[in-house]
Amino acid sequence: MRAIAVSGLVKDFGPRTRALDHLDLDVEFGEVHGFLGPNGAGKTTTIRVLLGLLRADAGRVVLLGGDPWRNAVALHRRLAYVPGEVNLWPNLTGGEVIDLLGDLRGGLDPRRREELLERFQLDPTKKIRSYSKGNRQKVALVAAFSSDVELYLLDEPTSGLDPLMEAVFQDVVQDLRADGRSILLSSHILSEVEALCDRVTIIRAGRAAESGTFEDLRHLTRTSVVVDTVKPLQSVTGWSGVHDARVHGEHAEFSVDPGALNDVLEHLVDLQVRTMTTSPPTLEELFMRHYGDDGSEPANDRGAEVVAAR
Amino acid sequence: MSGFTGTTRLVRLALRRDRMILPAWILGMAGFLAATTAMFEDSYSAHPELLEPDTRIVVENPGMRVLGLVTGPSVGGYTLHRDALTLAVLAAMMSVLAVVRHTRQSEELGREEMLAAGVVGRYASLAAGVVVSLLANVVLAVMLGLAMVVAGQPAVGSLIGGASVALVGVAFTGVAAVTSQLASTTRGATGLGGAVLGVAFALAALGNMLGTVDSAALRVSSAWPAWLSPIGWGQQMRPFADNLWWPLGLAVAVMVSLCGVAVVLVDRRDVGRGMWPERRGAAHASPALLSPAGLVWRLQRGALLGWAVGLLGFGLVFGALSDRIQGLEGSATEWYATFGGEADLIGAYWASMMQIAGMAVAVYVVALMLRLRHDESEGTLEPVLAAAVSRLRWLAAYAVNALAGATLLILVYAAAMALTGGQALGGTASLLRDLIGAALVQLPAVAVLGAAVVTLVTVLPRWSVGLSWLLLVFSVFVGPMFGPSLGLPTWLLNLSPFTHVPNAPAVAISYEPLLGLVLACVLVGVLAVIALRRRNLLLPA
Structure with a gap:
């Protein structure tokens, strides 16, 4: 069994817009899988289908052995998600949002939460609306990484982070990999992908254009x-x-x-x-x-x- | 004047952005006024002898004066009495939303930063928002006037009538200019504007209720509170009778002064911030926040508090005025016949006041349930549903809050009315018991509208906001407050959930219509749930 097994996934938005066109994507357990592609290629759409927020029009989608559309809630207890565009409640504090999202996912580890706040140098007492983009992203990252789950879905999680925080992020992901967690990492930051990912899938116009290890691709x-x-x-x-x-x-x-x-x-x-x-x-x-x-x-x-x- | 550099450019930008929304507001209001004017013109040209007694009813009855004033018998004046409050509230909301859209919302979404980085003065966005709102109100005045002229009313009175509505919009343009500086969020700026509107309505209503009626029973001289309210000023223009222009000057003066205040405030604050510094908050969430229902409660408790304060105030006022109702005689009592008959005049008064509150609570519920759509379109729904939360649980979180909030509000209102009403008439305890019953029977009708909003959000998400408000306005107008006096057919009246609310405490509560409403609510709700489980979410890119 794989952490993520997608084959022939089709997703249309209306009769003329095909967002995903027979996409294949496999993520093994315990691997960090890079998910790359130009803007508008369908990365976020794919992740939303994996989360059961969008319904697949055709194809087979298996997430942690289950159907993400039918078993969304049960599966979501076993995964954590960091969106690309972090839209949170402007009048809650960062700390409150971290606790809330962790709890809605089935609980978080308070010690890990404190450790991550420290590592990401995030002040949890500020309101979401007063955070910069990078700090909002840190809120989402701390919320996701404080949860003890099998699979992490990360959609361009570091696009607003400074280089220091990028390094912290990479450390955390390395730790998770050493711990045997599975990670789908959508990213445009190539050094990050190269440093972290065991395998990558490159998606273009809704199809997987290339997939394999870096050695596979490099040759x-x-x-x-x-x-x-x-x-x-x-x-x-x-x-x-x-x-x-x-x-x-x-x-x-x-x-x-x-x-x-x-x-x-x-x-x-x-x-x-x-x-x-x-x-x-x-x-x-x-x-x-x-x-x-x-x-x-x-x-x-x-x-x-x-x-x-x- | 360098602070205003770029205003012209920004006015053009604002007009371009609002090219659909403002005409929709204006045409909607004009169409509504034209239709109701034509309806009254029709019925009174068939029975001209009814116009004078009907006018006496609304002049003599303090409960009817809540809606506005009529001066002398005229079809136009009578129509405006029925429509003026609705139109005034709509004009105020149109203006507040327009000003906030181009000032605070721009700042909150970060657009203002890009504009202000150009060759644009500090006050330019504020000025542009105000100018566009004022232009809209000028057009509104003319269109409302034309609407009544087209429906056969005299030109001068029609134009004064249109201006009396736009006057409220002009005053609230100034109000929104200030609230946009005070609050740091769009919701906050709009909410503050809404609170001022509530106070303005209360003052006008109170002033008219306490006013004195002349010997012919065709004219009300309002008490002083009405003169503190823009809604009151509009009514003092007395269209189709005195046709006064000068109250318009009051509104313009207030608008200009408020804009001056806003300019001073702009000078004293940072772009993107309100007047109050952002406070720090809790580093940890309280256990009460840690569920979808807890989250919704947290997000809407401020709004609920505002509503509770408002309904408390109205409850106290309407209760205190109950002894005036007891003294009513003759034609003034006829209106209450629809609410339970003249035998129990005071009971009919309670019933009608309770139904008004039921409709107000419906506004709260519709606004709350529309946050479902907001969650989705703003993307805050994504992290919630990406956690172990089902769509149904998300929906239930809102339903629970709506039901609890609506119950709280209507009970606060009932208790306030019982308190002052009991003091005025005696028998507080039994009155409280009666009014609590009368309050609770409003809830099924409110719930039906809440369920309908959920269905619209799930079935027609992109149109749900407009359609939901339209449905609410429709339900109010074919409901018991307006429907019967508009002479609407029974089948149309029956489409409004409010029509089926028992007229308690004037009439004993019958459970069949309530059961029907609950059943309708469940049916509509089930439809919503089925649709929600099947559809894609429409999240931002």
């Missing part, structure tokens, strides 16, 4: 190289691991499979490199490929490094 990503040499570069096209090569005399642009990079460098040294720009296989590149509307390769200058030869 799909090639390093882009722009190079100028003293000797002509005609031989580039013949090297193994080189793709999409465009050669103009002593100038060439191509991409290289991650495993072939070393061999390619050896070849290039023979041709006497004058300048060379490489775009390493960043996650960002991978995501850009999926986020871009046309699905084309990202621009090569992103995250580029310039190495100038003497």
Whole structure:
């Protein structure tokens, strides 16, 4: 059994708007699963279907072994949720909201609550309306993490946090992972996803475009190289691991499979490199490929490094 | 004048934002007035001999003077007596909501921050809100006047009549300008405006009830409390009789002074804050908060307190005035016939006053149940339902609060009336017993409307707010207060839950209609629950 098993999920809003188009998503027990995709791809809709707030039009959705639409209340005792846009009651204090949400979920651990308030440096006596966006998010995070549950659904939980709090968040999630909890983490912060997630699913236009471990995904990503040499570069096209090569005399642009990079460098040294720009296989590149509307390769200058030869 | 830089631009923005809502308010009110005027014109052109005695009824009867004044026999004046209070309350609410929408709401939602960061003066948003509200009231005055002209009334009286309603809107434009500075939330600013409206109504009602009637029984000179209220000023314009313009000056003067106060307040506070600093609160929730019902209680207890204070005040006043009813004679007593007959005039008075309170409590219940929609559209519902709370439990939390709140309110009112009524007439204990019974029989009708609101929220969520209020206004107008005198057919009267409320204590309580109302409430409620369990939630993106 999986923590989350979604297959062929379809969700329409009216006759012309298909928010989810046969989405597949699997989250194993004990894993932190990254859920990525451009704005409007359907991440929040998916999570709301998982919470039983929206009804699936087609497909199979199993959450913690149950049907989230029919067994919402029983399942919600076993999960905690942090929404992307934290809408709370402006005239209650942070402390009151944490207690309330914890209690509605079936109770929270008071010691853990105090510890998290300390770690997130949140003042629980202020009214929700006087909190900044980041502090409202902390309220939701403390409320969720104070609960002893099996599954955490986090919808862009750190979009308003400062780097220090981001680090605290990552620590807490690491602790939960070590403790064997399952987490679905929707996020745009790639360093966070890279640091925390065992596997990721990238969603685009309501479908899962890619799913797997980072190793799985990374092997799909090639390093882009722009190079100028003293000797002509005609031989580039013949090297193994080189793709999409465009050669103009002593100038060439191509991409290289991650495993072939070393061999390619050896070849290039023979041709006497004058300048060379490489775009390493960043996650960002991978995501850009999926986020871009046309699905084309990202621009090569992103995250580029310039190495100038003497 | 640099504080007003950008006002013109913001007025255009406000007009653009309000291009649907303000015309809807104005056309709705004009349409309502045109329809009722035509109805009365119709019936009195068939029986012109009835106009004078009918006018005497509403002049001589202090209970009827709560609604407003009539001066001399005229169809227009008689119509305005029936409609003026409703229209005045609507004009005040239109103005308060318009001003708050462009000032405090803008601040609360963070829009003001973006505007104020531009080349925009400190007072520009306030000025824009006030200007738009005043424009709306000018248009309202003209449209109401035209509505009565179209229905065959004299032009001058019609225009004065329209102005007498818009006058209230003008005064409350100033009130809202101030409340928007005092409160730090939209709800608070609107609520304060509503509280002032309640006081204004009470003063006008009290002044008219205590007023003196001339020898021909066709004219009331109001007592001084009426002169403290914008609603009273509107009535003192005496459309279709004296046709006075000058009370309008009172409203304009008050509006200008209040706007001046608001400008001073703007200078003394931070954007996004009210006049009072945000206090710290509890670090831990009290056990009473830790349930959906406890949460709803917490969120609405302030509003409930305001309602309780208001009903307490009205109860005390209406109770104290009961000895005036006992002295009534002749045609003035006819109106009470519908509430239990002339044999027990005072009982009929109690019954009618209790029904008015029942309708007021219905307003409270409708407003509370509409928070269901607010929870959903504002997104605060999401964290609740994402916890182990079923939709049914969420609904039940509101139903329990509504029932408890409505019971409390109507009992407070009954107790207050029994207290002063008992002092005026004697027999407090038995009066209290009778009035508690009369109070409780109002609740099934109120519950039917509450259940109907829930059904609208679950079946037609996007339209539910407007439709719910429309349903309430409809129920009041085809109900016993207005329906019979409008000559509406029985089947239409029977559509209002209020029609089925027993006229206790004038008439012994019969349980069949109450049982019918409870049954209707359950049926409508079950429909709501079924619909709610099946549908998607419409949460903000």
